[in-house]
Amino acid sequence: MQRSLRRSAVRTWAQIYTQVVNEQNIEDKYFKLLRTADDMESSGLIDGREWRKLVRKAGEFLASTAE
Structure with a gap:
C-alpha cells in the first residue's frame, strides 16, 4: 500500500x-x-534525501525561468 x-x-x-x-x-x-514535496516527506512517502532532490529540482526549474 505504502509503495x-x-x-x-x-x-x-x-x-x-x-x-x-x-x-x-x-x-x-x-x-x-x-508543498507537494513537503507533504510527501511529512507523510513518510519519501525520505529526507529524496525530499532534497525534489526541492533541488524545483529550484533548478525556478532558476531556469529567470531572465
Missing part, C-alpha cells in the same frame, strides 16, 4: 513539474512543487 501511494505521489509531483505554465504562474508552480 503504491509513494509511486502515485512521485508521479503527481512529476506531472506538476512538467506542466507548461505562463510567466505569471512560475512562482505558483515552484511553491506547489515545494
Whole structure:
C-alpha cells in the first residue's frame, strides 16, 4: 500500500513539474512543487534525501525561468 501511494505521489509531483505554465504562474508552480514535496516527506512517502532532490529540482526549474 505504502509503495503504491509513494509511486502515485512521485508521479503527481512529476506531472506538476512538467506542466507548461505562463510567466505569471512560475512562482505558483515552484511553491506547489515545494508543498507537494513537503507533504510527501511529512507523510513518510519519501525520505529526507529524496525530499532534497525534489526541492533541488524545483529550484533548478525556478532558476531556469529567470531572465
